[in-house]
Amino acid sequence: MNELYDSLLDTPTLAVALTLAAYLGGVALFERMGRPSWCPAVLIGAVFTAASLWLLRYDFADYQRNVAWLTLLLGPATVALAVPLYQQRQHIFALWKPILCSLPLAAVLAAFYAVLIAWLLGAPPAVLASLAPKSVTAPLAMGIQEQIGGSLSLMLGGLLITGVLTTIFVSLLARLLNITDQRILGFALGVNGHAIGIVRAFELGPKAGAFASLGMSLVGVFSALFLPLAWKLFGS
Amino acid sequence: MKLLRGFLWLLGFQLLGHAVVELLSLPVSHAMAGLLLLLAWLLVKRRLNESVATASQALIPLLAMLIMPGVVGVFFVIDEFAGHWAAVMVALGVGTFLSVLTTLWLMLRFMPKEADSGDERGRLS
Numbered sequence: 165m166n167e168l169y170d171s172l173l174d175t176p177t178l179a180v181a182l183t184l185a186a187y188l189g190g191v192a193l194f195e196r197m198g199r200p201s202w203c204p205a206v207l208i209g210a211v212f213t214a215a216s217l218w219l220l221r222y223d224f225a226d227y228q229r230n231v232a233w234l235t236l237l238l239g240p241a242t243v244a245l246a247v248p249l250y251q252q253r254q255h256i257f258a259l260w261k262p263i264l265c266s267l268p269l270a271a272v273l274a275a276f277y278a279v280l281i282a283w284l285l286g287a288p289p290a291v292l293a294s295l296a297p298k299s300v301t302a303p304l305a306m307g308i309q310e311q312i313g314g315s316l317s318l319m320l321g322g323l324l325i326t327g328v329l330t331t332i333f334v335s336l337l338a339r340l341l342n343i344t345d346q347r348i349l350g351f352a353l354g355v356n357g358h359a360i361g362i363v364r365a366f367e368l369g370p371k372a373g374a375f376a377s378l379g380m381s382l383v384g385v386f387s388a389l390f391l392p393l394a395w396k397l398f399g400s
Numbered sequence: 401m402k403l404l405r406g407f408l409w410l411l412g413f414q415l416l417g418h419a420v421v422e423l424l425s426l427p428v429s430h431a432m433a434g435l436l437l438l439l440a441w442l443l444v445k446r447r448l449n450e451s452v453a454t455a456s457q458a459l460i461p462l463l464a465m466l467i468m469p470g471v472v473g474v475f476f477v478i479d480e481f482a483g484h485w486a487a488v489m490v491a492l493g494v495g496t497f498l499s500v501l502t503t504l505w506l507m508l509r510f511m512p513k514e515a516d517s518g519d520e521r522g523r524l525s
Contacts, residue, residue, distance in 0.1 A: 183465070183468065183469055184465070186468070187464075187465045187468055190468075204464075205464065206464045206465070206467065206468050206471055207471065209465075209468050209471075210468055210471040210472045210474070210475075211475075213468065213469070213472045214472050214475040214476075217472070224472075224473070224476045227469070227472075228469065228473075231469045234466070234469075235466055235469055235470075237459065237462065237466055238431070238463075238466045238467070239411075239414045239430070239431045239434070240407060240410035240411050240414055240431075240455075240459060241410075241459040241460060241462060241463050241466060242414075242429075242431035242432065242434070242435060243410045243413050243414050243417070243431055243434040243435050243438055244410055244452075244455065244456035244459045244460055245435055245456075245460065246413075246435045246436070246438035246439040246442060246456075247438075247442075247448065247452065247453060247456040247457075247460075248456075248460070249435075249439055250439055250442040250443065250448065251448070253443070259511075261510070262507070262510035262511045262512065265506070265509075265510040266503070266506035266507055266509075266510050266511075269502075269506060270499070270502060270503040270506055273498070273499050273502050274495075274496075274499040274503075277491075277494070277495035277496075277498045277499050278491040278492060278495030278496070278499075279491070279495075280495075281487075281490060281491040281494055281495050282487050282488065282490075282491035285486070285487035285490060285491065286487065287484050287487040287488070287491070288484070291481065291484050291487065291488060295488065295491055295492070295495075298492065298495070298496075299496075299499065302463065302464075302467040302470075303431070303463055303466070303467065304429075304432060304435075306429070306467070306470065307428065307429025307430075307431055307432045308429070310429050311427050311428065311429065315473075315477055315480070315481070316470050316473060317470060317471070317472075317473025317474045317476065317477045318474065318477055318481060318488070320467060320470045320471045320473070320474065321471065321474035322488065322492055324471065325489075325492050326492055326496050329492065329493060329496040329497070330496055330500055333496060333497050333500040333501075334500055334504075337500060337501060337504055338504075341504065341508075343504060343508070345511070347507075347511060348504060348507040348508060348511055349504075351503070351507055351511075352500055352503040352504050352507065355503050356496060356499050356500050356503060359463075359464070385432075385435070385436070388428055388429070388432045389428060392427035392428060393427055396427060
């Protein structure tokens with residue numbers, strides 16, 4: 165019996181099945197909760213996965229090794245992001261001036277503020293590196309993390325929190341500063357809050373959604389080129 | 401077959417990205433280089449290959465599921481970063497507030513007033 169149990173735990177099939185089940189369960193619960201923007205479906209799915217690993221006494225390192233059969237798809241799925249970016253080329257060409265003036269600065273500051281604050285509070289280099297890609301969409305952020313180091317898990321957790329906080333702060337500041345321009349709100353949501361911001365932007369309207377996707381893609385590409393370079397230069 | 405052909409295209413661009421990154425020792429990930437190469441190729445060709453479109457529509461919705469195993473790790477590093485969680489939370493909270501504020505200000509400053517040419521530029525998938 166024990167042998168059977170061990171051999172089940174040892175197959176990639178179980179790890180993949182567990183992951184899919186937890187994710188689908190997370191999405192189902194997310195729908196039942198009325199799609200709350202403060203609690204993304206992938207977070208619920210991650211809690212389910214962690215709980216089942218604990219119940220099964222499944223070592224996390226073993227799980228990671230086995231589930232790599234599934235996450236291999238992350239590579240081609242990341243390459244696929246070129247397609248929506250290509251489809252947005254008209255927006256980019258039409259608005260190249262405001263984009264060029266604001267986007268690089270916004271992307272740099274999104275990383276800089278958090279890294280600076282954490283550094284002032286005495287966080288070690290591994291934590292700083294994990295916080296730097298916090299506004300970048302997860303697949304590209306994982307590529308950045310390969311380059312600059314830090315903890316993958318901490319980085320992804322920070323990403324989720326950043327996404328949720330962005331939706332809260334954009335709503336708050338839109339009211340305080342009386343901003344109603346969907347393009348600006350959408351862009352701010354995508355630039356700072358990656359995929360979670362986009363979901364919120366589409367609730368504001370299709371135009372906000374389109375600008376959020378644009379902001380997310382551009383920040384992702386810019387940061388993936390800029391952050392590893394900056395890390396090399398400043399050698400932290 | 402369209403899906404498979406598109407998938408093979410994506411893998412091909414990822415491998416090409418891998419080769420370029422390693423040959424030139426660039427500080428970007430292989431998949432990111434593949435993304436940029438595919439984008440450049442699309443911009444040069446000015447036409448979206450139907451099989452690539454099919455494969456990307458199939459894969460992009462899976463991204464959230466594909467990053468989930470990484471997110472799970474958060475629950476296993478809580479001890480590893482004990483003592484730094486306050487710094488992490490303050491950095492994320494204050495940092496995100498400041499960066500949202502800055503982005504809004506920059507966009508208000510540089511974005512031309514809405515000419516509103518109908519809604520045709522609003523629709524994108």
